[in-house]
Amino acid sequence: MNRLAGEPSAYLRQHAGNPVDWQPFDEAAFAEARARNVPVFLSIGYAACHWCHVMAGESFEDPAIAAYLRGHFVSIKVDREERPDVDDAYMAATQALSGQGGWPMSVFLTPSGQAFYAGTYFPPQQLSGRPSFRQVLEAVVEAWTQRPEKVQATATAVAAALADPVWQVRTDGAAAGAATGPGTGAAAGAGAGPGAGPVSPEGSDPAVWARSLSGAATGAVVAMAAAEDPVQGGFGTAPKFPPTPGLEFLVRHAAGPGESARQAFGLAGRTLGAMVNSALFDQVGGGFARYSVTADWSEPHYEKMLYDNAGLLRVLVHWVRLAEARPEGLAALEAAAPVEPVHHIHATARPVPLPPAEARRAVAATVTWLLAELRLPGGAFASSLDADTVVDGVHREGASYKWSLAELRRAAGAEGAAGAEGAAAASAVGHFMGIPASGAGPLHPGRALTAAERAAWERLLPGLREQRAARAMPARDDKVVASWNGMLLAALAEAAMVLDEPGWLGHAVELGRYVRRVHWDGGMLRRVSHDGRAQGIEGLLEDYAACADGFLALYAATGDGQWFDFAASLLAAAQKFVQDGTVFNSAGGAALGGAPAGARFADAFDNATTGPVALLAGSLATFAAYTGSTEHRVLAERLLATLPELARRAPRSAGGLLAVGQALAAGPVETAVVGAPGPEREALLRRAWASPSPGMVVAVWDGTGAPAVPLLEGRAPAGGPPLAYVCRNMVCARPAASVEELARLL
Known part of the structure; x- marks a missing residue:
């Protein structure tokens, strides 16, 4: 019997009508396999x-396949988003058995849960060396x-090989596991063979530790520069994924001095420019697709994920701060760009960095899309929009996002009295937006628009949005995932402050409450x-940590101590993931069947997210x-x-740790703004939020009640003008009473 109809997961319910007797991942399913010996x-x-x-x-709706199963x-x-612990465990097994991974993931297990054969998509008929699903079964x-002993031997060998993590993160200075590069991460640069264990900073010379962080960062920038696609932007070849954690590192590193920072500035700006001015970014509705099938970003894989858009939103906000604070860096890169007009990124021209005005526009469009299409009643955000749109009962990938010249002409009013003029305008827009002469395709400018092109494009936008609203749209997965909502909480709170959008902050507060x-x-x-309603699945380390980060950002944006207190509670509860010097991603409460023992270890590398x-x-x-807590700083x-060894082996998979390293190397800077609410205090706050200093923390207090954080203690306003206190590396400067003074300190 198919048991998925009562499951809360939208993905599982999609399969509740299959003739396959699907079971959820639970003990009852494995018990049945043991009882039947299948x-x-x-x-x-x-x-x-x-x-x-x-x-x-093709297969799960096929009655013959279902009967055989x-x-x-x-x-x-299994819904991988609901059970990433199960997904991670069997992805490692799938990669070990087949040499590749992805979704759909198809794994064959013993009744004890050990994998012995695995693959991804299997077609209904044999195709170019790929067996059909029936042949596999x-x-x-x-x-x-016929060969049960061999099957069990394979399963045992795979389980033994995966019993240790690729790179075990420890906090006690003991040796790490052998490093072979990122396990399931999407990046290049993996090394091979055993590596040296971690070098604990405790007790070491701070100067040596700082040089170690600096060397790791500089080396990573060099490696990323070598991997940059100089023509089409981004890194590597097709398929191209948004390198979100790596971009966050580059933006933070670019805030510093020196040639390495200048190089990081260019890498980050060009990559963001290539993505925002491409089909990866929905030019009509806002928001980023999962990845590009092509190297030139012209053909997206159309699913839109909350985690991608939360991460890229935050990177764009940080880029706005950096580019506006470093106009000379932007000018130098623009001067080095080709002067010939280039109509598409297909041409051999180096991408130009994203101007801050364009970044602001992309931030606003992404937030607008998130609020319109992913926000749920109660203030939380759904997980994703499907890659497919169902049109006349048929799944069509990207159908909601493709446009024809006829549709552009309709948006331009080409059917009215000014038909010829509208048709000409639509043709011009179609040319620079990459619309094919026949058929339909995604909007792909491939470069920044000129002022005239921007004006022509914005004249068509209302008509295109009206047409989009009348189309069938992809299905939405309304599952609320704690970690992804925590990531968005941080991005939305910071976007509200940097772009001065109080309405966005209101949505962030509602999300935090939810x-x-x-x-x-x-x-x-x-x-x-x-x-x-919450389900019974306990959060993983990523859920606790991402939510703690989000609530710390919400405190910084609002000054409301309740959010800081909740972040403290989350971090206290997260201590369960650090046991005997080892960091785990799972607290161990979720049954993993016979999954590899190493599945619980926290992955040091990034995937799509930090x-x-x-x-x-x-x-x-x-x-x-x-707080000034030495305990938290040391941990x-x-x-x-x-980090130094990880960054050497796989720099594009270590962006998250490299970004934290930039914050620690910078202090991070601590800024406390105190004084009665009013224009003077708001001006100081705006200047603080405009600083690109990596990981800088901001606290605000009007002097009433107890200070929410120790950073504010002893700094109650004395009735004079608002003041800003700036500290770095445990040293504080004289308080600033003006925006100009604060700018010099920052």
């Missing part, structure tokens, strides 16, 4: 996954019944909620800056002890 077919995917839909339609397997479905059954009210359960953070270790280290560093530094 293998488990584990299928892992997510609601927005295009190829998951394809395989479902019922007779020879116990079939289990029959081969697995034949091996299971997470605290719904996901916090007596000292435990729940990972997922549906319809305003890795859990870096999230925790960043939150600890921020908390220490507000943050210990978590970075492996």
Whole structure:
């Protein structure tokens, strides 16, 4: 019997009508496999996954395939976003068995949960060396019944090989596990062979520690520059993913002095420019797609994920601060750009950095999209929009986002009295926005628009948005994931302050209230909620750390001490993930069946988002800056002890830790603004928020009541003008009473 109809996950419910007897990932499913002595077919995917839909339609809706699965397997479905612990465990096994990974993930297990064969998408018919799904099923059954000893030997060997993490993060200075590069991360530069263990900063010369961080950062910039696509922007070749954690590192590093910072400035600016001026960014509705199928960013994989947009929103906000604070750096890069007009990024011309005005426009468009299409009743945000749109009963990838010249002409009013003029305007816009002469495609300018082109484009936008509103739209996965909402909380709060948008801050406060009210359960953070009700799955380290980071940012933006107190509670609860000097991603409460023992270890590397270790280290560093807590600062530094070696082996997968290293190297700077509310205090606050100093913390107090954080203690306003106190590396400067004085201190 198919048991998915009652599951809260939208992805699982998508398969509730399949003739396959799907089971959720629970003990009952494995018990059935043991009782019947049959293998488990584990299928892992997510609601927005295009190829998951394809395989479902081709195979899981096929009555013959379903009957074969019922007779020879116990079939289990997992939503990878709901159970990333299960996904991580079996992704490692899939990569070990097949040499590649991705979704849909298809894994065959013993009844004890050990993997012995795995792959991704299997077609209904054999294709160019890829076996059909039926062939795979029959081969697995034949091996299971005729060669059980060999199957078990394979399963045991895989489990043993994965029993240790790729790189075990420790906080006690003990040796780390062998490093072979990122396990499931999407980046290049993996090394091989055993590496030296971490060098603990505790007891070492601070100057040596600082040089170690500096060397890791400089080396990473050099490696990323070598991997840059000089023609089309970004790093590597197709498919191209947004390198979000790496961009955050580059933006932070670029705030410093020297040639390495100048190089980082260019890398970050050019990559952001290439992405924002491409089909990866929805030019009509805002928001970023998951990745580009092509190297020139012209053909996106159309799913839109909350975590991508939260991370890129924050990077764009930080880029706005940096580019506006370093206009000379932007001018130098623009001067080095080609002077010939280039109509598309396909041409051999180096991308130009994203101007701050364009970055502000992208921030506003992304926030507008998030609020319009992902925000749920109660203030939280949904997980994703599907890659496919169902049109006339058929799944069509990207159908909601493609445009034809005829549709541009309709938006330009080409059918009216000024038909010829409108048609000409639409043709011009279609040319510089990359619309094909026949058929439909995504909008892909491939470069920054000129002022005249921008004006022509914005004249068409209302008509295009009206047409978009009348179209069928992709399905939305309304699952609320704690970590992704924590990431957005930080981005939204900072965007509100940097771009002076108080309405956005109101939405951030509502989001914070939702997470605290719904996901916090007596000292435990729940990972997922549906319809305003939390599910029983406990959060992972990434959930606790990302939410702590988000609530610290919400405190900085509002000055409301309740948010700082809640961040402190989250960090206190997160101590459970650090046991005997080892950092875990799971607290161990969730059953993983026979998954590899190393599955619980926290991954030091980034994936699409900043890795859990870096999230925790960043939150600890921020908390220490507000409180002066040596304990939290030391733990943050210990978590970075492996950074030099990790950055050497896989710099594009270590962006999160490198970004935290920039904050620690910079102090981080602590800014306290005290005084009665009013224009003078607001001017000081705006100047503080405009600083690109990496990881800088901001606190504000009107002097009434008790100070919310120790950083404010002893700084009650004495009735004079508002003052700003700036401290770095445990040394404080004379308080600033004017914006000009504060600017000099920062």
